[in-house]
Amino acid sequence: MADTDFVLLESSDGYTFSVPRRIAMASQTLRSMLDEDSAFQEAKDKTVRLEYRGIILLKVIEYLQYKVQYADFASSDIREDFQDRIDPYIALELLTAADYLET
Amino acid sequence: MSFKDTWVKLSHAIREIQNKNAPKISFEENHRYAYNMVLHKQGEQLYSGLKTIVAEYLDRLAEERIVPAFPRASGTAGTSALGSGAEAVERAVEGDRFLRAVKSVWDDHVGAMLKIKDILRYLDKGYTTQNGLPTTLEVGLVFFLSHIVRSTNHPIHTHLVATLLSQVQLERDGHTIQRSTVRDCVDFLLRLDNPERLGGRSVYATDIEPEFLRRSAEFYRLEAVQYLETGDAPAYLRNVERRFAEEADRTAHYLSSLTSVPLQALLVENLLTAHLQAIMRMPGTGLVAMLDADRVPDLRRMYTLFLRVPDNGGKDALRLALRESAEARGKAINDGAASSADAGMDVDEDKDKDPKGKGKAKAPSAMATALAQALRWVQDVLDLKDKFDIILDQAFGGDKQVQASINEAFQSFINANPRAPEFLSLFIDEHLKKGAKAKSDEEIEQALEKTIILFRFLSDKDKFERYYKNHLARRLLYGRSVSDDAERGMVAKLKVEMGFQFTQKLEGMFTDMRLSAESATTFRHYQNRHGAVPFELTVNVLTASYWPQPIVATSSCSFGGTLKGATEVYQKYYDSRHSGRRLTWQANLGTADVRVRFKARSHDLNVSTQALVVLLLFEDVPEDEVLSYNEIKSATDLADADLQRTLQSLACGKFRVLTKTPKGRDVGANDTFAFNDGFTSPLARIKIMQVASKVETPKEREETQEMVDEERKHQVEACIVRIMKDRKTMSHNDLISEVAHQLSSRFQPSMSLIKKRIEGLIDREYLERTNDIGVYRYLA
Numbered sequence: 001m002a003d004t005d006f007v008l009l010e011s012s013d014g015y016t017f018s019v020p021r022r023i024a025m026a027s028q029t030l031r032s033m034l035d036e037d038s039a040f041q042e043a044k045d046k047t048v049r050l051e052y053r054g055i056i057l058l059k060v061i062e063y064l065q066y067k068v069q070y071a072d073f074a075s076s077d078i079r080e081d082f083q084d085r086i087d088p089y090i091a092l093e094l095l096t097a098a099d100y101l102e103t
Numbered sequence: 104m105s106f107k108d109t110w111v112k113l114s115h116a117i118r119e120i121q122n123k124n125a126p127k128i129s130f131e132e133n134h135r136y137a138y139n140m141v142l143h144k145q146g147e148q149l150y151s152g153l154k155t156i157v158a159e160y161l162d163r164l165a166e167e168r169i170v171p172a173f174p175r176a177s178g179t180a181g182t183s184a185l186g187s188g189a190e191a192v193e194r195a196v197e198g199d200r201f202l203r204a205v206k207s208v209w210d211d212h213v214g215a216m217l218k219i220k221d222i223l224r225y226l227d228k229g230y231t232t233q234n235g236l237p238t239t240l241e242v243g244l245v246f247f248l249s250h251i252v253r254s255t256n257h258p259i260h261t262h263l264v265a266t267l268l269s270q271v272q273l274e275r276d277g278h279t280i281q282r283s284t285v286r287d288c289v290d291f292l293l294r295l296d297n298p299e300r301l302g303g304r305s306v307y308a309t310d311i312e313p314e315f316l317r318r319s320a321e322f323y324r325l326e327a328v329q330y331l332e333t334g335d336a337p338a339y340l341r342n343v344e345r346r347f348a349e350e351a352d353r354t355a356h357y358l359s360s361l362t363s364v365p366l367q368a369l370l371v372e373n374l375l376t377a378h379l380q381a382i383m384r385m386p387g388t389g390l391v392a393m394l395d396a397d398r399v400p401d402l403r404r405m406y407t408l409f410l411r412v413p414d415n416g417g418k419d420a421l422r423l424a425l426r427e428s429a430e431a432r433g434k435a436i437n438d439g440a441a442s443s444a445d446a447g448m449d450v451d452e453d454k455d456k457d458p459k460g461k462g463k464a465k466a467p468s469a470m471a472t473a474l475a476q477a478l479r480w481v482q483d484v485l486d487l488k489d490k491f492d493i494i495l496d497q498a499f500g501g502d503k504q505v506q507a508s509i510n511e512a513f514q515s516f517i518n519a520n521p522r523a524p525e526f527l528s529l530f531i532d533e534h535l536k537k538g539a540k541a542k543s544d545e546e547i548e549q550a551l552e553k554t555i556i557l558f559r560f561l562s563d564k565d566k567f568e569r570y571y572k573n574h575l576a577r578r579l580l581y582g583r584s585v586s587d588d589a590e591r592g593m594v595a596k597l598k599v600e601m602g603f604q605f606t607q608k609l610e611g612m613f614t615d616m617r618l619s620a621e622s623a624t625t626f627r628h629y630q631n632r633h634g635a636v637p638f639e640l641t642v643n644v645l646t647a648s649y650w651p652q653p654i655v656a657t658s659s660c661s662f663g664g665t666l667k668g669a670t671e672v673y674q675k676y677y678d679s680r681h682s683g684r685r686l687t688w689q690a691n692l693g694t695a696d697v698r699v700r701f702k703a704r705s706h707d708l709n710v711s712t713q714a715l716v717v718l719l720l721f722e723d724v725p726e727d728e729v730l731s732y733n734e735i736k737s738a739t740d741l742a743d744a745d746l747q748r749t750l751q752s753l754a755c756g757k758f759r760v761l762t763k764t765p766k767g768r769d770v771g772a773n774d775t776f777a778f779n780d781g782f783t784s785p786l787a788r789i790k791i792m793q794v795a796s797k798v799e800t801p802k803e804r805e806e807t808q809e810m811v812d813e814e815r816k817h818q819v820e821a822c823i824v825r826i827m828k829d830r831k832t833m834s835h836n837d838l839i840s841e842v843a844h845q846l847s848s849r850f851q852p853s854m855s856l857i858k859k860r861i862e863g864l865i866d867r868e869y870l871e872r873t874n875d876i877g878v879y880r881y882l883a
Contacts, residue, residue, distance in 0.1 A: 032221040033130040040130035040218070048131055100138055102224075 007034060008047040009061065015054030019061055024048075026064040026071075028102035052097050056090060060097055067103065106145050109136045113149070114156055116222070121160050121215045130222060138225045146230030153223065154242060160215075161250035164208045170257050172204035174266055191278050198266040198273070202284045205263060208251060209291045216243030248295050252306060260310070263288070267311060268318055271353065275322065286357035293359055312362055316369055319350075323373040331378060336385040337393070337401040343374045343408055371411045379412070379420045390424050391431075394494065402498035406505075422508035429509055432487055433516025440480035440520065474529065480520070481530035485553050488513065514560040522804070524567035527557055532574040535590055536583050547589055555596050565818070565849045566811050568605065571597075572651040575609060579616050580643060580692050587613075601848065611649030619643040622680075629676045636669040643693075644677070644686070660690035660716060661740040690716060690741075699760070701782045708760065709790040713741060713749045718760070721778040729764070729775040750776065758782070758789050819852055819860040824869055827881035835861075835877040 005021040009030075025031045033042045042048045050057060063082060070078050086094065097103075116133040119125070140149045174197035220227070220239040227238045237245060253260050267288060270280045292307035323346070330339045347370060354363035375382075382405070383390040393401050409417030491509050499505045517523050534550045561567055578584045591613065598606040623641050630636060662670055670688055677686055693712035698705055710718065716739050724730060730738075736746055747770045754761040754776060755768055762779045763770070822842050827833060833841075839857050846852050861879070864870045870879045 029134065029224065032224060033134070035221065039125050041126055041128055042130045044126045049129075050131060051135060100135075102228075 006046075009057060010047060010049040011054035011057045012049075012051050013053050015057065017057060017061055019064075023061065023064045023068055026067050026103065027060075030101060050097075050101075052093070056093050056097050059086065059090065059094055060101060060103065063098075063103060106140060106143070106148070109140060110145075110148065110152060112136060113140070114152060117153065117156050117219055118160070120218045120222070121156075121211075123211075123215075125218055133222050134224065137223045141225045141229040146226060146234075149223070149226055150230060150236065153219070153226075153239065154246070157216075157243060157246045158250055161208075161212065161246055162254075162256065164211070165251055165254055165257055165259065168208055169201075169204050169251065169259055172201045173258075173262050174198050174201045191273055191276065194269065195273050195278055195280050198270050199281045199284050201262060201266050202270070202288050205251070205259070206284065206287045206291070209247065209287075212243065212247055212251075213291075216240055219243075244295055245298070248297075248306060252292070252295065252310075264310060264314060268315060271315065271358075272318070272322070274353070275349070282357045289358055307359055308361070312359070312365075315358070315362065316365055319366060320369050320373055323370060324377075327374050327378055331381055331385075334385055334388060336382050336388040336390075337398065337404075338388075339382060339385075340401065340404045340408060343370075344404055346370060346374065347408075347411075367411070368413075371413070375408060376412050376416060379409070379417060383420065383424045390421075391428050394425075394428055394490075397490065397494065399494060399497045402494055403500075406499045406502070418502075418504065422505055425505065426508045426512040429487070429491060429512030430516050433484065433513065434519065436480060436483040436487065437516060437520045439483075440476050440522075440526070474533075477522070477526040477529045478533055480523075480526045481554070481557070484513075484517065484557060488553070488556060510560070513557075514562070517557065517560045518562045524561060524563050525570045525804075525807075527554060527561065528567060528570035528574050530554060531571065531593060532578065535585055535593065536578060544586075544589070547585070548592070551589070551593050551596065555600060558597070558600060562847075562851045563811075564601065564605070565814065566807075569651065569807065569811060569814075572609065572612070575612060576650055579612060581694065605849075608649045611646055615645050615649060616643065619645075625680075626673065626676055629679075630672070633672070633676070636672050637665055638669065640669050640673060642673055645689075647687075660688070660713060660745075661738075662688070662690070662716060666716065666719070702780045703783045706782075706784060706786070707788045708758075709788065710753075711749065711791075713739075713745060714753055714791060716741075717746075717749055717753065721761070724778065729777045731775045732770070732772050735776065746770075750774075752791055756791060758784060758791055760791070815850060815852065815856065816860060818846065818849070819857055820864060822846055823857070823860055823864060824881075827870060827879065830881070832873060832878055832880045834875075835879065838879065 006018045007021050007024050009017045009019055009024065011017075021034065024034060030048060033040060033048055034046070036043050052060070062085065066080075066082050113133055113136040116128050116136075119128050137149060140146065174194070216239070220243075223239050230236075231238050249255075251259060252263065267285060270285050274280050274282075289307060289311070292311060293305045295306040297304055297306060297309055326342075326346075330342055333339075347367065350366055350370060351363065354360055354366055358366075385392075390402075390405070392398075393405070406418075406421065409421050411417065412420075491513075495501060495506055495509060520526070531551065531554055534547050558564070558567065575590070578590070584590050594606050594609050594613070597609070619642065622644065626640075626642070661667075674686055677684070690712040695710055695712055695715040697708050697710065697715055697718065699708055699718070708718075717735060720730060720735060720738055732746075732750075735750070736743070739746065741749065750761070750763070750770045751768075753759070754763040755770070759779055760782055761776045764775050764777070819842060822845050823838065826838065826841050826845070838861070839854065842857050843852055861870065865872065865879075868882055871882055872878070873880050
């Protein structure tokens with residue numbers, strides 16, 4: 001699948017991220033929102049506005065990318081631990097976002 | 104924002120989704136509302152609120168869209184005809200409209216629920232599953248069941264069931280319905296499950312299927328009765344076949360495949376099992392008629408349909424009926440043969456009383472009819488066998504059990520004809536005899552192959568052997584065999600069937616003939632050295648034990664002059680080659696070519712040896728003198744029966760070489776005979792046949808039976824001794840069954856026969872009774 005299909009994710013503080021749909025779909029919540037069969041507003045506009053700060057959203061997207069990249073790997077083959085990339089200051093906020101987005 | 108406000112917004116969003124306004128709604132926003140509510144312990148409130156909204160929604164849809172689509176009076180439709188023509192079409196359309204309405208509600212509801220489920224995703228994640236409650240989607244299904252399908256406000260359930268059934272019924276009656284609509288409704292009913300406490304099966308299984316099956320059973324029960332009344336079995340079966348296909352198609356296309364099994368069983372039950380006999384015995388069109396007309400497709404249909412009846416019930420019934428039919432046909436053949444054979448005999452006897460002797464010409468023809476009758480019997484049986492073979496092969500797929508039944512039938516009726524062994528042997532005789540219709544080797548081979556099949560059915564094989572031996576002896580001695588190969592081929596076939604013992608004597612007969620032919624050559628050389636016999640003499644030396652009794656039975660005959668000399672020469676020759684063997688001359692078996700000079704011209708006569716002996720007497724008798732019956736008798740020493748027959752053939756047959764006084768057909772003891780010097784005939788060579796019957800007269804048959812019975816006694820005794828010698832002691836019942844078993848390949852010994860033989864052996868002290876009741880011991 002060529003990454004020509006992008007969706008926009010907007011943060012509460014006005015940042016907009018253009019993300020390949022393939023990556024966004026790694027979140028169950030985003031997948032539901034963008035499901036074209038359900039045809040919600042978000043799916044129509046290909047834009048999702050989320051109540052999280054840009055810095056949080058950035059990390060979420062980074063994680064989604066990480067998740068997709070290693071989706072087909074056995075856990076023993078993954079050398080890179082995502083925890084190392086998380087700034088402890090945003091950890092809590094990131095946790096709630098993760099729960100909400102079902103990443 | 105308070106939870107109350109949140110709920111107001113969320114509930115509004117849910118209603119908007121139900122109204123198909125999803126694109127106007129922000130998923131994220133509402134998802135967040137639900138997320139927050141669940142996160143803040145408001146799950147229960149959200150859950151019950153959702154239920155209320157769904158219930159309201161469904162009630163509204165029922166009111167607005169389903170109730171107006173109710174078909175008129177669909178609830179009353181039963182299995183009775185649903186009207187015809189326009190009315191039926193209208194009903195189909197109405198039913199379809201109603202089903203479509205229900206289906207559209209279902210589609211909308213399910214569509215909405217899928218979206219709602221997505222929005223309330225966190226409710227399922229954080230509340231329902233944790234509390235063991237039905238998930239959002241399940242709530243949707245449960246509510247659809249309780250508020251639409253089983254609505255308490257509207258009679259939707261009644262209409263739904265009735266409409267589905269009436270659609271099927273309409274199609275069964277030959278109308279067109281929208282299968283896809285029915286299919287859709289059935290689909291969602293299959294998806295709807297009853298609550299756990301009601302067994303959790305699909306609503307289709309509990310609400311539709313039982314009623315559907317009940318109606319179907321009723322419908323087909325009535326249809327079966329109606330169709331049977333038309334009295335056309337093939338049509339009935341075609342209809343059944345069509346119905347099977349239709350219902351299979353129906354379950355595959357728009358009902359549940361789970362229904363297929365009970366539905367097919369129900370069809371079998373109502374259309375077939377209950378009416379097996381009625382179908383087969385339908386006058387004029389049933390099994391018998393089908394067999395009569397060789398209606399293979401109909402028979403095949405019957406067979407394949409009957410196979411569906413459980414527990415082999417159909418096939419067993421079919422087998423029984425087939426057997427009955429085959430037996431009835433066989434009996435008809437038997438009756439036909441018996442009546443006309445007897446008629447032939449009756450004519451014969453009537454003729455004897457006929458004072459004018461007119462029946463002379465008829466006599467051979469009556470024999471001929473009797474023979475023809477015998478041949479026809481076999482041919483008829485063979486034809487019948489062919490017929491059944493073809494049907495078995497083409498209609499019943501060569502089913503072994505069916506074949507067994509047919510074979511049983513053949514066995515039973517063939518053995519019901521007491522003359523079957525004789526007829527069969529006559530049939531073979533007819534085919535192996537020279538001069539019959541010109542037949543190719545293949546035809547003969549084929550005919551013989553078939554007779555072997557009939558032979559297998561025969562239980563009195565020993566009787567057959569006796570007749571066969573007689574006929575074979577005649578063929579061999581009178582040189583009538585069409586070919587040696589064919590004869591040996593037949594014997595080889597019998598050998599395969601019955602084993603070495605059965606054909607041992609037959610082969611012995613062939614050997615005798617071969618040795619005789621060889622010794623004829625050496626005898627010629629012998630004559631060169633020791634002085635020749637004044638005429639050509641060919642002798643067939645027969646081993647007495649191989650040849651049938653009546654043929655080797657000593658018949659007295661004293662040879663005169665030349666003949667006597669010739670026999671003495673041969674006797675010497677034979678003694679010189681074999682010692683310790685006794686030759687008995689059988690004048691009744693040979694033939695002689697003799698040139699006789701009449702007034703007009705000479706003729707070559709081909710006569711029996713006995714006739715030759717008689718003729719030679721007249722050689723020395725001066726013209727115009729006569730010989731009385733008694734003079735001839737004392738000169739030839741022939742038995743009365745033989746002499747009478749011989750004289751009859753010479754004086755009363757077609758060619759009257761002798762004149763009898765008084766004239767008449769029968770030869771009496773006071774008749775006198777003279778040489779008929781004035782005999783004329785256009786033929787140079789004349790064959791004077793012995794007046795001899797081919798088919799047995801009733802009297803001969805009795806004699807044969809007696810001889811067979813006598814032989815059986817010996818066989819049974821030999822068998823008992825053989826068994827007892829081996830076992831030493833044996834119980835009565837075991838012994839009887841063992842004897843019956845061992846002899847069954849040759850004939851079926853009766854219980855009383857075996858018992859009598861055991862008694863006889865006890866009397867002669869081969870066996871003795873032991874202290875145990877019913878146990879015998881062998882006395883060495």
